[in-house]
Each structure stands twice: as C-alpha cells, then as structure tokens.
Amino acid sequence: MLVVWDSTVNIYSCAVEGQEGLHSPVVCFQVKVTPQQFSAYKTLTCSTTCTLTGNPTYIWYKNGQIVTDNTSPYSVLPNAVDSYSCAVKGQEYLHSPAVCVQGQSCNRVTYTKRRICVLKGSTVDMSCTVGYYSTTSTFWFRSDKSTPEDLTRDPGYTGRVKHTGTYKGPFILRISGLIEEDSAEYRFTFKTYNFEWGHSFPGTTLSVTGLQVKVTPAAEGQKTLTCSTTCTLTDNPTYIWYKNGQNVQDNSSPMYSISSEDADSYYCAVKGHNGLSSPAVYGPKTTVSVSPSGEIVEGSSVTLTCSSDANPPVQSYTWWYKKNGGDYQSMTGPHHVFNQIQSSDSGEYYCEAQNEMGTDWSRTINMDVKYDPKSTSVSVSPSGEIVEGSSVTLTCSSDANPPVDKYTWYKKNGASLTGSEKTYNFTTISSEDRGEYYCGAENKYGHLNSSSVSVDVQYDPKNTSVSVSPSGDIVEGSSVTLTCSSDANPPVDKYTWYFQNKTFQNGFGQMYNISKFKSKDNGHYHCEAWNGRGSMNSTALMISLPGKQTSVMNAAVGIIVVVLVLILCLSGLMWFRKKASKSTSDTRHTADNGQGDSSPVYDNISGMAMNPTAAQTAATDDQDDVHYASVHFSRAKYEEVPLYSNVQLPQPQKQDEDFQYAAVKFNLPSAAPK
Template identity: 40%
Template sequence: MSWTAQKDFVIFVILVFGLQVSQSWEASEWGGKYSQETICGLTGTTVIFNCSFWYPQTHDGHIITVEKTLWFTKSYNDRPEDLTIDPQYTDRLDLNCQGNSCTLSIRELRKSDEGKYKFKFITNAPKGEHTVMSGVTLNVTDLSIKMVVFGMRCHSECHLDSPSYIWYENGGKKKDSNFVMIPEPDYASYSCALRGHEQHLSPPVCWGTSCDKVVYLYKSICALKGSDVDIACTYSHHKTVREKSWFRPDNGNTWEVLLEGWHLHLDHRYCSFDKSSQAHLQIENVTENDSAEYRFKFSEWGSDLPGTTLTVTAAQVQVIKAEKRGSSTIALLSCHLSCSPEARLSWCWMRNGGQNVKCSKMKKEQKITLRHGEHITCAVEGYPLSVSLPLYALKAPRVFLSHKSEIVEGHLLTLTCIADTPTSSRHRWYKKCRTSDCEVMGYGEKLVFSSIQSSDSAEYFCAVENDLGEKMSQSVVIDVKYAPKFSNYRVIPSNVTEEGQPVNLICSSDANPAASYTWYKDQTMLQGSERFYVFNSISTEDAGSYYCKAHNKYGNVISSQVVVDVQYVPRIPSISARPCSNISMGSSVRLTCTSDANPPASYFWFKDHEESPNSTGAVFNIINFQLHNEGAYHCEARNVRGSRRATLLLRAENFRSWSQGALTAVAVRYSTVGILLILLIVTVLLFWKKTRSKGRMHSKFQPNTNEDSSRDQLKERVAFSEHSPIYANVTNDKTDQDEDEYDSVVDTVI
C-alpha cells in the first residue's frame, strides 16, 4: 500500500471514530450516576444516598441552569412525588446539593422506608427534565439474636462498622455490651440494641424453655387528633404476676427524669385490660398532650426496655410554592401531617372556614388563589378535630404604643403588632438603621422596653410572616425624652492661654429636648445661656475656675471645673538697693529686682553693655563696693511670654537710689537755689553800687575818710567760691547707652 493510500485510510478511521465519539457524547449529554445501587439500613439509624449528574451547558445560545432537584419513591399520574412533602418523612430528611452532586439523608429509619429511591433534576431548558434511572434500593432490617456456643450473639443483616451493643435482661439494662452473653437464669429473656439507638432493639429471646418477656405489637403509632388509640403488647411470665400496669414518663419523653411510673387509670380517658395473653391500653379522643412513650410493667419485669411511642397529629397546611399576582396570592398547597397513619386518608379543603373546596383520597395537593385577608384550612375527612390552623393571605399589620404621651427615659414602653391573621402568622420587630439594613429587635406580638433608653430613639416597624409571604407595618417614631448628659466640656484653644487672646469655653451635652446652659466662675453665676462662653480678649482678671450647668425640664447636670490660667509678659521690673544712702567705699550693696509675671519670671543682671549676665536671680549682691563697680546695672525679667528690663545707675560718694523722676526733681531744686543765689548777688552788687554812688556824692560835700575800710569789710562779708558745697551732690553723668532702651532708669549716687 502506498503512503498516500495509508494516509487516506488513517484519516477515514479518525473521522469514523470521531463521529462515534460525538454520537456517544450526544447520547450522554443528560445523565447521572448513583454512588450505590443498594443500601442496607438498620432500624433507627441514618442512611445517605448520593447522586452525581450532568447536562449540557447551553441550549440555543442560552446557559442552562438547574432550577429544582428532588428525590422520590413513587409517582402520581407520571409525576414524581417529592419526599419532602410526604408526611412519612416529616422532620427526618436532609437534602444537600453542591455543584453537580446531591445527597439525601434519612434519619431514624423505619421498616416502611424500604423501597427504590430515584433522583430527578429540572432545568430552565425546554423539556430540560431528567430522571436518573435505576435508582437506589433501600433495605431496612431489625436486629436479631442468634444462639452460639455458650451464649448469644446480636446479629444484623446489614454490615456495621465496629458496632457497640447494649443488652437487656428481663427488661433491665445490663452493664456489659459484648457481642456474646452467657445467660445465667433459665427463665430470663434477652434483647440487644445498637448503642445510641436503644429504641430499636431485637425481639426478646428466652434462654430456657420459659421466661419473662414483653413484646410490643407496634414500636410507634401515629394517630389523628380526636381518634381512639389501642396500644397493645404480649407478655409472658414464669410465675404468677402480682401486679401489672402501664406507665409513661412524668415529663415528655425524657426518661432520665423518670422515678416512678404514672398509673394511667387516674384519667377517665384511659382503659387497660388483658385479652388472650395480651395487655391493652386504650386512650379515647387523643390530643397532642398524649404524645409520649408508653410501657408495660409487671412485678418481675424491668422498666428499661423501650415501649410504644404514640404521636398525635393534626392537619397542617404546607406551602409548596407561592407567588404574588397583584393583590392576590397563587399557591400550591399540601395538607400535611407530622406522622403517617396506617389508614389511607381523604383530604378536604375549606376557604374562610366554610365552603369545601374538594375532598380527595388520591390527591392531597391543591392550587388555590387567595386575596388579602382570606384564609384556607385543610382536614382529614371523618376527623373533625384534625382541622388545620388557618393559613392567611396576609394584610399589613399596625403598630400600637402602650401610651401616647411623652416617652421618658427609664419608663416602661410596650409596642404591639396588630395583625388580622391571629394564629398562623409569625411576628418580627425591626429598628430602622442609617444603612440599608434594619436591625431585628425581637419576635412575637409585643416588643417590650422595660426601661427605655435614649439610644432606643428610632423608627420601629413590625412584620407578620407565614409560608405565603411577609407584610410590613408602617413605621412609628420613638422619641425618648431625657435629662442632659455631658458629652464634652473644653476650652479653645486651651485652658492655659496668653493675655489678650480670644478664648471660648464650650459646654456640650446630649439632651432631649435640647438643654439650656448656665455658666459659673468661682461659684458666681455669669450672664448667658448658650453653650459657648466667649472672651474676645482675655485678661488677667478673667483667670479662675469655670464650670457650666446643662438643664431641661427633665433634669440637670453640672460639669467638672476647669481652671483657666491667663499668662502674660512680665511687668516693668522694680529695682531697689539696700542700703539706700551713706554707703562708704568697701561696703556691700544688695540689689533686688521684682516683677509681676505669669508664669513667674526668671531674673538676669547685666552691667553696662555686657551681653552675658553677671548674675541670675532676683537678688544681686556687690561685696566691697569700689569705683570700678560704678555704672548702669540692668535687671531683665523673663518668662515664656516675653521679657522686660529696668536700669539702676550706681556712683561713688554718698549712696542714694533715685528714680528718673527724682533725678529731675533734684536738678530743678538745685537750679532754683542757683537762681536765688545769683539774684542775691545781683541785689547785693546793686545795693553796693548805689551806696558807693551816694558816698561819692556825699564825699563831694562831705568827704569820708573811712571809705576803704568799709569796702574791705563788704568784701569779707560776701565771698564767692569755685567749689560751693551746695552743688557737691549734683552730678550730670551720662551712660553710654540710650535710656530709651530701658523701661526705667534709677540714678543712684554714692
């Protein structure tokens, strides 16, 4: 064969194989597979079914999605009946679907659960339904006891991984839990149960030819409310029975609290009797309160062995599917029972408590349209007490407050949700939040605030809900009134501030209604009622302790005190010297500088134009004063707000302290004295000149020989000196530094 022919043949084979794969894939686009085809379960235990499935991703360009999944064992008119609505499985099923895998769990297996279980999924595609065929077969079995050499063995038809058993001897528990027991009394009976499933035990077996034992005809009974129930058991005994009775727990089905049996003949509805080695307990007109486990006991028989469990049920409307259409609700409903009675029942429907919709033994589902406020009930035909509670198409509820006056913090407040659907609706309370979500506050018809707080102020509304949907009420506003509560008290910019700065005292409180404010300084009430107290330019007189009081009609609260500290630049220093006069050379001089300042000032002493201080502190001591100590001494007062200076002039000779004003007064005083002396001299000279002129004139007529002697005497009386003592203490010294640079100058002369 040529290469070309071989190549064509290979291509042909590939095309044929690809077509076959494509056809195979097309055929398997819809399908599924169970993890097990057969499951064996022990009565009272749990079994799990699993199915994986697949389907096309798209159809005609649209993505295919799964809308519903269900498990079923039987069909009606080729329509599978979902196990979730079958009363036989009520509260015993768990469904879990993740991706393309679904599991079904059945708890508390019963013999009636045996059968073939199938899985179906429904998609959004046209004719997009698929049932995974073959199914899973479930077998349910009880424990049994098999005789073995020197004892008995607890046996199960199902494979169990490491089972642990509990044994009963003559109706009482045995402490050992082995697979094999060695019986001792010839008259004893034995039963075994899987640990954790003691309610489901093997039938009792006698070790000898006769024994004491009790066998209940039914492990469980489902009865409709208002019906009569017969609970029966067979029993045997190896000797005469002295006493026998029926009893049930004192508190529901919690056997741990059972101390003594409850003798039922005290209730007229109960009747017990024996018939053909059978003990019977009959209960007339049963109610939900009769639901319990019942046990039979005689003198030689223990009370630990499980008995017959009675469950009393009434009809209940169950919603399979519901949708809103305008003001109406269209719902697919089922008449539901919590357990499954043995008899085949006929289901009846009634609208608004009157008109029969339909009674049927074949179909317990109905599609019904209800308008707002209408209700539907269902019942089992022939059992008038089994009528369900009404299921309402809901109306919007209303909220009522326990009182309409002002709501004050700490008081009791009750909100009531009033609905026109009294029995079948559930109530829920909401608090409106700032976000889109609302906070759930509680459940029930009433929302009670035993001591309402300011934080409870908000809008509230309630909702009523049932299986047909939910309706919301209009919201009500709760405005809680309360006395002021301080939230903030502060000083802006700070409680330590500088003189001349603007300062605001702010007193904030949380109150309803809003608070008024009163301000106090050092226990003295100030003007103003706002939460701000403003100083446009604070002064030293404003320093002190401040607080505020916030008040409304419900009470008041006083803030803590804040001390406002006003700081300022040191005032012009005051300089003093000791001693202040008659200081001789070699003496000590004490200079003291003081200044008013906040915070307190620090002091620095400078001499003349020196930049570094000669001393620090308020006191400056000069020991052994000499001529070189003469000069200007500057005292500088400093704090964080600034500094100020004053100057002291020190000179030799007599020591005095002068202020700049005193120095001026001395100069004026000595100038006045000088002027008076000059006037005196001029007056004397004029008087002398006049006298001399008269003498000359008189000498012309009367010559005076004593003229020269008189002149000499006058000169002796009026003498001028260049160093007159009256100017001795007047100085005209000038410092090298301009006096304008200082706040004060003191001229001290020694």
C-alpha cells in the first residue's frame, strides 16, 4: 500500500505501490476530533478509509512540528488553540490536513493555492493567511533547501522577489522573470510572541513551463499542432496561433490542424503573454558540407556532413549518392566518413532530412577525387600483323585525375624515345623498329609506367647467304654441308637450292648435304629463302676441289690479263701517235714520189688495213673509248717505209732482215670517222 498526497484537493488517496496511476480518488486518511466520554480531553484519530498493513506507526504534528511518536488515537485539551496533523512513519512528507481542536480558529497556515503553473518569463503571486495570533516575523522559503532561508536574501532571487503582508496577512510572495529553475515548493513560516510555526507542512508548489508546439499526424492527410506545456496552466488561458509570423487563430483549445504537406513556420502564445510565445516549428532547411574543403586526394580522410535547421529536430538523415554515373544509392546518418577515400567514391552526393513537419533535400555536390595515374597501358594500331613499310601508331592510355599532362616513351633495353605526346607514330616502320615498348604517364600527383607491348614487324627475307662446312679445303669424297641463312619475319619456312642456276630436286631444307664430294660437284651454288611475304636469292658460292680451276677463277684471271693488256696497248698507242706526228711530212713526201727506203709497218685491225691518218684522227677524238682485246708483237725486216691509212697486212715474207709485226684490235665507237 502506498499513500499518495493529492495537494490539489487537500486529500490523501490510496494506491498499490508500482501502480500509482491506478489509485482510487477516495480519502485515504484524515484527522478526526471526538470528545472523550466522562473526560475533559478530546481524542484525535488518524483515520483511513482503507486499512494500512503492517501495523504502521503514526506521527503527530502540533503547529507544524513533531510532538511525539504514538499510535492513534492521540488526546489533547479541548481549549487548545493549536492545529494538529498526522502522518505515517516512513512517509512523513505525506501529511493529513491540519485541523483545529476547537472550531476554525487556531494556529495554522492556509495557502490560497496549493499548486500553480505559470509561463516562463512571467510573474507569479503566491499567498497565504495565518490563524489566531498576530505575527512578529514572517518569511517565505524553498522547501528543498536544507535550512530554511528567506528568499529575499537568496542571491538566486536578487531583484526578482518581493514579500508583502503584515499582521495576519494575507502574506504575498511575488517572483518575476520566472525561469524553469524556479520550479519548487514554497512555504511560509512565522513567529509570534508565544511560539514559532514549524516547517514541515506542505506549501504552494510552483511549476514554471515554456510553450512548445508538438506535431502529430492525423487522419486524411492532416497533422495536428499542439501548444504544449509541462504542466496545466492556471486560469484556463486562451491560445493564439501564428503562421509565418501572422496571427491565424485565437482558441481556448491548445490544438490547431494543418495539411500534412504544410511545412510552413508555426508557433503559439497565450493571450496576455504574447511576448512569451513558443519556438516556431518548421520543416528542415538542409545543407551539405565537405571537410576538408578544397581538392580531395585519393587516400585522404574526408567527411560529409548533412546539416539541417529544423524544429522539431530532424528525426532521420538519409544520404543519396551516385557513384561514377551509376544509379543512386543510400546510406544513413548526419555524417559520412571516408577514412581512405578512393577514386571509386567519386560521384554526386546529397542528403535528405526529415522531421514531423516535412522533408527537405540539400543541394547536390560533386565529389571529385584526385589521384595519380593508374592502369597505364599501351595499345598498337593497327591491331593485326605489322608489315615493314606500313604506318603504325602506339597509344598510351592511363586513368588519372587530373588527366595525364606528360607522356614518356621507352624502348625496352634502350633509351627513352623522342616525344611526350599520348601517341607515338612510325610513319614507315622498319625491321629495326622491332622490340618491346612501354610508356610513362604523369600528372601533378605522380607517375606510372605501363607494362611493355611487343611490336613484331614482319618482312620478307633479306641478307640471304650461303655458308659451307667444313670451311677449309674440300677433300674429294668428304661430306660437305651447305647452310642457307636469311633474316626474315616470320622466319623462313621454305628453302630452295640451286646448282649452276638449276634447281635441286630434293634441295628444300635450310641445309643441303653432299655426302661424297667429287669433281662433278664443282660449281656455283646458291639458295632461295621464302617466308610467305616474299623471297630472296643468295649470291652464288663457288665450291670446287683444290687444283680445279673454276669459271669464276678463270674469269678473274682473264679480267686481270685484259687489264694488263689494255695498259700495254695504251702505252703502245701513245708511242705510235708520237711517232706518227713527228714523221708526217716525210711520209707524205715519200708517198708522192713512190719512194720508200724504210721498212713498212703493218697494222692488223680486225683483218683490215687502217689508214694512218684516219687512225690518228680516231685516236685523237675517241681515245678514252678505245678498248684493246689482245696485243701481239712480232719482228719483220723492212726498210723504213711511210705510214699508210689503210693497210692490208700481206703474208709474211722472208727478208734479209727480221720485221716486227703487231696484231692490234681496236674497238672504235660507231661515230668515229672511217
């Protein structure tokens, strides 16, 4: 059983502990005064309407002070001017109402109101009266203080408290500029010439409240605004409603209905206290911020904050974001932290804030995460086979933010290439350009090289040649191997062998073997290499047994002999020209007279005699074009004879003296005079 004091009606009521909200509104106990039979005393009984369990002990109060512990009933003199009250031990703060032994004139304090609820910032008056005796001193105090202290001397009330009233009262306590901390129980005490009124009895409970608008959903697209207080305001006030600062309704009801879509600003006030209005309620006004501000670099810590000015406070925050152009996704909370932000976190972000008055969306911000180059690679165009002589382009690609501003090209196992552009061009690619290439991409945040890509240039065979093994003198009957070598891409896949410019029937491999070399195998050998793109013949290689002259050697010897003969012929010609020039006049004179005592000189030129004058002219005009095939000198014995232009050499005759004959062949140009 729990006894609960209801100070509003000055009664006790009963309730079961733990179910205080279900107590019955009946008087639980009170003091009853009855005369004793055959006695001058009166009996005070602490009466209850329900039976208290546990055989409780009662406490009696006289003029507000404990007089004794005793069980009920309690005896007093009938002419006592004191007031009495009772309580149960252990629940001393629950007093019965004070009663006078005789009539209503006795020593007691009567409060005008036992409970007062007023607005924060307003002024309140609390009052009481005293009983029979005149007072000599009075003051008000707060019951929650350990020692009763006159409020007019309390620093927390300086300038805000005023105490009025003399003699029997009424005694009034006025507190202005009320704050919520002023909420407390206030009691009054006094002194007379005969006694001091005690401090135990309840006084007036003051509750200070502010106005608050509460929003609750209602049916059919409506919501209800309630001008709420923490206690029920005294004196049944009239409520005033404001929309966006304009008065829209005066009503004794603290409630006001609006549309569920209405997110305007509303507040309420109490008539007569218009300046003490509630805070306005309104839908969220949402913004978003990024910390730190400025460039966002991959790997750094970044915080997104969703802020909203709203009343009531925002109930929920929802983040909406769109990564790299994808669909919007969501996450919750007023803050979102990227401990190590990645490039994949780039995108558009905004947040949504919601309270009872509505929903609001922030502006969209673009999270642009900066990072150094990554995924650097090289591509080749055209992508198929690369043929020597074609145009080829290498392209360096890299994911970077900001974009790559410098490219560097490298050939593997070689120096860097000239050029800093995204592409590297081979206008006419050659076999020397084969190799592995890679690039470097750089922006303000870093540098990254790509992996290498192979550029395989295809071309037909070149530098085709034949080698022989063994490389020294060939021994008749030994094994001889010929090897055909050629630079080609793709590699040579077909070889053809030739002997004396004729194809071998079975000579189609890179090597050709002659198991027993004989003299019949002497001759020229060459090969042809083919790779599908083209072919190339090697130069002929002469292979012969030692001591066997070959046509190549004969040709070489012949060339050397011809050169030597030509040198001798030129020397002889120069000598003849000089001789002919010196004796021209004598020769002509001798011819005219038909005389000649000198031995004639005959020139055999292609089987015909040559006129010396014509020969001289031709030699003078075209001496550089004269070629001598062979020169032979023989002796003849003649007298000195003049030189003739056309000489047909006769058959040699025996003379007394030997003659010298020369067989000379002149290759004259066709334009030479005849």
